[in-house]
Amino acid sequence: MRDGNPNEAPLMLCAGEALTDMLDQGDERWVSRVGGSTWNVARALAALGERTAFAGAISQDRFGDAIWAASEAVGLDLRTLQRVQRSPLLAIVEKTEPPRYFFIGDDSADLHFDPAALPAGWDEALRWAHFGGISLAREPLASNLVALARQLKARGVKISYDPNYRNLMDERYTPTLQAMAELADVIKVSDDDLRGLFPGTEPEQALTQLRAMNPSAYYLLTRGGDGASLLLGDARSDAGAPKVAVVDTVGAGDASAAGLLHSLSNHPERPLQSHLHAALAAGSAACLQSGATPPPLAAMQRLFDQLQGDLT
Template sequence: MAAEFPLMLSAGEALTDMIACGHGQWRSVVGGSTWNVARSMAKLGLATGFAGAVSQDLFGQELVRASADAGLDLRLLQQYDRPPLLAIVGESTPPSYFFIGSDSADLHFDPEQLPAGWSSSLQWAHFGGISLARQPLAGKLLGLARQLKAQGVRISYDPNFRNNMHADYDPILHEMGQLADLIKVSDDDLRGLFRSQDADWAFTQLRAINPAATVLYTRGEQGASLHMGELAWQADALKVAVADTIGAGDASIAGLLYSLSMHADREPRSHLRFALAAGAAACLAAGAQAPSLQQVEALFSVME
């Protein structure tokens, strides 16, 4: 008997970060915003699938292995005989990077090739990252988001601004914003997406796209807020020994999705605190981390 299909989905890019180590040496690390969210949800114990495509070479094989290790549903992961998508990270603090991926495997993801019945159990589907700024993949993912929304699946969206998102990204921001039940955004995202240094003004513009959406607004060391309609809840950032902040945003949205799914009766402030605890847990070790439920709950208990 085939295993049941996942309850949670993250769709988009899985890539390899090539991180400069000095003197012409590089370290490769599996990553990608949407893949990190999928891995984080799975690590928290949610039945999760990642829908995307990777190469068949050593970079793609490593992503497949890491997906299996994370407990992701591999039936939704596709492989193609195309080049890998690479993020070249010259500096980590502050991040300095560019992407290499002309005609790379991620662009060939085909939702039509997903197995029959794959979305029958889905509760949430997450979209975002650079996958929505890379055609023709962006168009495929938008179509998938529309299809799942019509099916009754709740949509989560983290634009996760990167330097390849220009004015031509605006229509995607607006459509995904309108489709989303949950939007995660940082102050840096807002400045980039709306091309303004006034993050508060940009946040007002974002809320106007879909006033009914729940919004998780993170501001680094200044903490975060959760917005539902006219109501908002604030929480301070957790004080932890930070190795780095890579992947903290991905872990925080995964934590919020976990809390909303598994503890629907929680007060909104508790959902917010759990999201912050997940983000803080991801900062305890270098590189993008998928913290365990035990790590997150330990930090969450300190905040309650």
């Protein structure tokens, strides 16, 4: 795809929202940071050496410029990133611990992503496609992305899904949850996601309900500093997160999803425990830096080796 060479077409795709986080610094001071769940996964995959594209739409203003520049800096294929003359999608983060936020973007650029306008040949080498985040809770974008996921699945592309629960995912989100869970080969959720998606239900029971939608998928359950679990069929692996000097945890969950996809794509022969270690290593590597910064490959490899060494 790059320079007309089909061998350079992306192997990984992340489709959804790229947005701007507006963080309250106190005294009416705000700072902007590029972000967005599916876009964070895309950047993390690119940082781990995967040929990755992000499919979405961003604005043509300074906020869109910042997202474009950050995408370019990490090596994302930009041919599936569309720019439209609409306002940016903003996440107003009033508080981080615990999170308190709301979104501004009733007719913002992300909603105008057009899969039909993607360039010819963009998917000819695709192996994995990742979906999730608030993009699947905002119409008409949500319907377009579910349709794209179905189209890619029919072509043999493996599907990854992270609902990444946010407060706008009310009962209207349930059909999308069901549809994407049934399509997915990998489903990543946190314990907080499960509490939000299945209110009043304990996380382990909620996970059982989610797995009933698609018993054959991989399920990555992350629990922050308490580690994670990876399930496939009747098999389950649990592991604690490696000890690191945490700067912050922003983007750690997105990085863990990227770490798992990186491992499954490049080392399908690995046992379940090693795939889980790859996810934990990537998530922990992301915690070594501030903001949703992609995990450095060297740091992820070092933490992965550490986790693997603990088994011996």
